[in-house]
Amino acid sequence: MPKARDTSIATRAAHAGETWEAGPTVPVSMPIYQTSVFAFEDLDQLDAMQSGRLGGYMYTRMGSPNAAALAQAVADLESAPAGVTCASGMGAIFAALFSLCGAGSHLVLAGALYGGTHTLVVDELGRAGVRATLLEEADPAAIDRAIGPDTRAVYLETITNPTLRVADLPAVAEVCRSRGVPLVVDNTFATPVLCRPYTLGASLVVHSATKYLGGHGDLTLGLIAGDRGLVEAAAATSVRTGATPDPFGAWLCLRGLKTLEVRVRRQAENAAAVAAFLAAHPKVVRVHYPGLADHPDRAVADRVLDGGGAMLSFVLPGGLDEARRFVQALQLCRLVPSLGETGTTVSHPVLTSHRGLPEEQRRRLGIVPGMVRLSAGLEASADILEDLEQALRQV
Numbered sequence: 001m002p003k004a005r006d007t008s009i010a011t012r013a014a015h016a017g018e019t020w021e022a023g024p025t026v027p028v029s030m031p032i033y034q035t036s037v038f039a040f041e042d043l044d045q046l047d048a049m050q051s052g053r054l055g056g057y058m059y060t061r062m063g064s065p066n067a068a069a070l071a072q073a074v075a076d077l078e079s080a081p082a083g084v085t086c087a088s089g090m091g092a093i094f095a096a097l098f099s100l101c102g103a104g105s106h107l108v109l110a111g112a113l114y115g116g117t118h119t120l121v122v123d124e125l126g127r128a129g130v131r132a133t134l135l136e137e138a139d140p141a142a143i144d145r146a147i148g149p150d151t152r153a154v155y156l157e158t159i160t161n162p163t164l165r166v167a168d169l170p171a172v173a174e175v176c177r178s179r180g181v182p183l184v185v186d187n188t189f190a191t192p193v194l195c196r197p198y199t200l201g202a203s204l205v206v207h208s209a210t211k212y213l214g215g216h217g218d219l220t221l222g223l224i225a226g227d228r229g230l231v232e233a234a235a236a237t238s239v240r241t242g243a244t245p246d247p248f249g250a251w252l253c254l255r256g257l258k259t260l261e262v263r264v265r266r267q268a269e270n271a272a273a274v275a276a277f278l279a280a281h282p283k284v285v286r287v288h289y290p291g292l293a294d295h296p297d298r299a300v301a302d303r304v305l306d307g308g309g310a311m312l313s314f315v316l317p318g319g320l321d322e323a324r325r326f327v328q329a330l331q332l333c334r335l336v337p338s339l340g341e342t343g344t345t346v347s348h349p350v351l352t353s354h355r356g357l358p359e360e361q362r363r364r365l366g367i368v369p370g371m372v373r374l375s376a377g378l379e380a381s382a383d384i385l386e387d388l389e390q391a392l393r394q395v
């Protein structure tokens with residue numbers, strides 16, 4: 001199976017968005033089209049655009065040069081034919097799923113999911129008459145059994161939060177292909193640097209660009225990439241529901257994308273160093289990192305991911321009290337309920353992302369009160385390890 005290891009992704013990321021053309025002289029950085037609407041010369045020109053005879057932009061909710069350049073760049077990095085930018089990760093996930101289903105439809109959600117996605121499907125789509133089967137693991141045979149005549153999509157995350165389970169995408173994609181059901185993959189944690197689900201058989205790939213694609217903790221955006229027809233349908237849902245982005249956010253994200261490859265590789269190196277350090281530390285009882293030999297999906301990760309990734313979680317034996325003291329003692333690493341920024345950040349799944357799950361289910365998934373999640377940043381790894389070491393001394 002093809003892995004994401006592809007040196008040209010570095011080149012493609014570094015030149016993201018440069019297909020855009022302004023005129024005879026081209027600025028190296030794309031201008032921000034900070035306009036809500038475009039002016040037309042006459043009714044004939046407006047009519048030509050409305051009828052599709054003339055390409056271009058009319059009204060920013062329906063599309064803007066910045067959003068289009070970003071979508072094209074992300075589709076290119078995902079090796080997918082088409083893409084669309086949305087106002088947030090949740091906007092992208094809603095548009096992707098709702099464009100595929102309606103009242104009476106059924107979805108299969110496999111493996112642990114981002115809390116917002118779970119709520120979106122169960123509460124919002126549920127009110128619209130969409131039924132969902134929630135599987136605790138992305139097991140291909142269980143997914144096959146869960147698919148029925150009304151199933152309109154199978155949805156999963158490449159790398160799950162916070163136990164970093166890795167889905168066997170080629171095997172799941174084969175099940176979906178044989179049952180004629182589109183596979184939608186949230187690739188936020190892996191990024192196209194570590195995995196390109198479209199090349200492994202997914203029909204649509206979604207991202208919270210708020211995390212690694214933007215990469216600097218300064219924007220909220222989402223992306224969809226995949227089959228052209230499905231992306232066009234999702235784009236229509238996104239435009240109609242107003243989940244479309246602001247030009248400045250899209251511009252910032254395109255700027256962030258240019259350094260995506262170096263950021264994610266460096267962050268993954270740091271995560272591997274932190275995982276090895278914590279796994280050998282006497283005060284840590286458990287480390288979840290797909291690059292470690294004892295991770296349940298290590299063999300899958302070796303086939304599907306290019307490296308172990310930049311996220312990990314670990315467990316302190318003293319529960320919530322110990323996690324609280326540890327987080328308080330950190331000096332370099334900040335407590336941030338998000339991920340993918342330039343600095344190393346930690347969060348606490350039980351109190352934040354997985355707060356809404358029943359305790360019994362959390363325990364089954366291994367999400368315990370002593371668990372801390374870490375998003376490795378770009379610092380010198382020795383500085384991150386030193387901060388973790390001094391904080392562990394204080395618990």
Ligand SMILES: *Cc1c(COP(=O)(O)O)cnc(C)c1O
Nearest residue numbers: 088089090114186188208210221
């Ligand atoms: C953050 C996140 C989302 C939601 O994205 P927003 O940009 O906050 O709307 C969806 N999926 C995953 C895996 C996330 O980490």
